[in-house]
Amino acid sequence: MTTTTLRRWFVVHKWTSLICTLFLLVVCVTGLPMLFSEQIWDAFVGDDDPPYEVLPPGTPNASLDVMVAKARVMFPGQIVTQVNPDDDEPAVLVSMAPSWQALKDDEKYPDRHSGHWIKFDARTAKVLKQSPPSDAPKKPRTWTGIILGTATRLHMNLFAGLPGALFMGVMGVLFVASLVSGTVLYGRYMKRLPFGTVRRDRAARLTWLDLHNLLGAATLAWALVVGFTGFVNELQTPLFGLWRITDVRQILKPYAGLPEVSQAHLSSVQAAFDTAAKAAPGNKVTGLSFPGAPFGSPVHYVLWTHGATPLRGRLFTPVLVDARTGALTGAYPMPWYLRFLEISRPLHFGDYGGLPLKVLWALLDLVVIAVLVSGVVLWAAKRRIATDMRLRALGFDPDDVETVPTLGEAMR
Amino acid sequence: MNAAPPMPPPSSSPSRTPVAVWPWPIALSLLTVFGLLSALLGQHGIWLALSWTSLSIPLVVMFACLVRARRRTPLSNGGQS
Numbered sequence: 001m002t003t004t005t006l007r008r009w010f011v012v013h014k015w016t017s018l019i020c021t022l023f024l025l026v027v028c029v030t031g032l033p034m035l036f037s038e039q040i041w042d043a044f045v046g047d048d049d050p051p052y053e054v055l056p057p058g059t060p061n062a063s064l065d066v067m068v069a070k071a072r073v074m075f076p077g078q079i080v081t082q083v084n085p086d087d088d089e090p091a092v093l094v095s096m097a098p099s100w101q102a103l104k105d106d107e108k109y110p111d112r113h114s115g116h117w118i119k120f121d122a123r124t125a126k127v128l129k130q131s132p133p134s135d136a137p138k139k140p141r142t143w144t145g146i147i148l149g150t151a152t153r154l155h156m157n158l159f160a161g162l163p164g165a166l167f168m169g170v171m172g173v174l175f176v177a178s179l180v181s182g183t184v185l186y187g188r189y190m191k192r193l194p195f196g197t198v199r200r201d202r203a204a205r206l207t208w209l210d211l212h213n214l215l216g217a218a219t220l221a222w223a224l225v226v227g228f229t230g231f232v233n234e235l236q237t238p239l240f241g242l243w244r245i246t247d248v249r250q251i252l253k254p255y256a257g258l259p260e261v262s263q264a265h266l267s268s269v270q271a272a273f274d275t276a277a278k279a280a281p282g283n284k285v286t287g288l289s290f291p292g293a294p295f296g297s298p299v300h301y302v303l304w305t306h307g308a309t310p311l312r313g314r315l316f317t318p319v320l321v322d323a324r325t326g327a328l329t330g331a332y333p334m335p336w337y338l339r340f341l342e343i344s345r346p347l348h349f350g351d352y353g354g355l356p357l358k359v360l361w362a363l364l365d366l367v368v369i370a371v372l373v374s375g376v377v378l379w380a381a382k383r384r385i386a387t388d389m390r391l392r393a394l395g396f397d398p399d400d401v402e403t404v405p406t407l408g409e410a411m412r
Numbered sequence: 413m414n415a416a417p418p419m420p421p422p423s424s425s426p427s428r429t430p431v432a433v434w435p436w437p438i439a440l441s442l443l444t445v446f447g448l449l450s451a452l453l454g455q456h457g458i459w460l461a462l463s464w465t466s467l468s469i470p471l472v473v474m475f476a477c478l479v480r481a482r483r484r485t486p487l488s489n490g491g492q493s
Binding site: 196197210215309311346352353356357363367 | 429430431437440441444445447448451452453463464467470474476478481484
């Protein structure tokens with residue numbers, strides 16, 4: 001490798017790293033509480049819900065139609081908007097609102113929440129809990145909630161919505177570029193050093209450089225995977241938007257003009273769940289929205305199903321069931337780019353291998369933080385050397401000059 | 413994983429002769445990738461344990477190198493176990 005190419009790689013490494021380091025530090029630090037958010041919630045907040053009734057194992061679930069009917073009796077004149085069985089608990093959430101229009105109007109008034117929910121026991125169809133009424137005094141936010149919420153927003157988009165998410169996506173690309181260029185430089189620096197050497201008997205800068213190389217080499221693959229999947233995750237809004245204006249629009253086109261089916265004349269919700277489960281074999285049905293829902297059809301139930309394994313668990317397949325007849329209209333697997341997105345999620349979150357995997361994720365994250373910090377130290381040290389040289393040129397004598405590393409000469 | 417070289421011999425000063433740069437980083441990267449995928453594709457039991465083990469190895473190797481560097485005093489004396 002010629003000096004010129006090497007210098008180019010060095011410049012790429014320096015600038016990509018410098019630009020993304022601050023944001024990477026934010027992401028690495030905020031990622032830690034996010035990683036353990038489940039454990040943190042359980043430890044500091046918990047929930048005050050009454051415990052579930054103990055029933056003999058294998059007790060079948062009650063029909064969802066019973067719960068929907070109960071909800072309608074509790075709030076006559078309102079519409080049911082969604083039915084969502086819980087993933088982990090034997091509970092079903094039935095969401096209601098005065099009307100679709102009321103829900104839409106909520107967007108204009110941040111203080112108005114016309115939607116509400118009722119939580120049923122999935123096996124007995126007994127009401128367990130209801131959302132607090134919208135005029136109830138708001139519960140003070142817990143510290144845990146504030147900290148986790150802030151960490152999540154900072155991590156995802158720096159409190160800046162879609163532009164923030166895209167910006168962080170660019171930082172992710174820069175991070176990957178800095179990892180690649182760093183790997184090239186590693187090959188040059190380590191030419192005469194056995195792997196894992198940390199020189200402590202020479203200039204402090206060399207110790208930092210060796211640490212940077214060792215820690216970077218040990219976490220390289222993990223950082224590449226988590227960095228790249230993080231970038232893909234930041235694209236989720238545009239990717240889902242793309243799907244919505246292409247495939248989804250195409251599928252819903254024939255029904256777009258039809259009048260909304262009245263909630264009094266709908267086919268069975270339970271039957272729609274059963275139909276969807278058959279239409280997407282191997283998938284779990286996790287939710288149903290009623291005809292008229294935003295991004296839905298005026299005459300269909302939209303059912304959301306997803307795979308049952310960690311790999312396929314985030315691969316959603318929406319199913320349309322005609323709400324007038326109960327007949328299956330179709331199951332629509334996601335396009336390749338959304339499948340790619342959904343598969344890259346677990347690899348970013350580290351949530352698919354139990355607590356030990358999360359702990360490893362956290363340790364690797366801490367090592368990456370150390371790599372970032374040592375990189376900044378190296379950059380700052382080199383700047384000092386450059387400044388000292390300028391000072392000397394001006395006739396000053398900086399007292400504590402350390403040996404300029406020979407390799408550094410070639411790089412400058 | 414038979415590409416993994418033996419632990420490099422301890423040396424207090426960098427040798428003048430070129431060394432094989434890539435075997436260790438490649439071995440650690442392969443272990444990491446294997447660990448990431450085995451939990452994702454295998455999902456339970458032995459695959460999870462394999463995932464935890466193989467993801468730990470890069471950290472353990474790194475830690476061992478740090479300990480070794482620390483044990484060797486900054487001065488020349490290479491008191492190695």
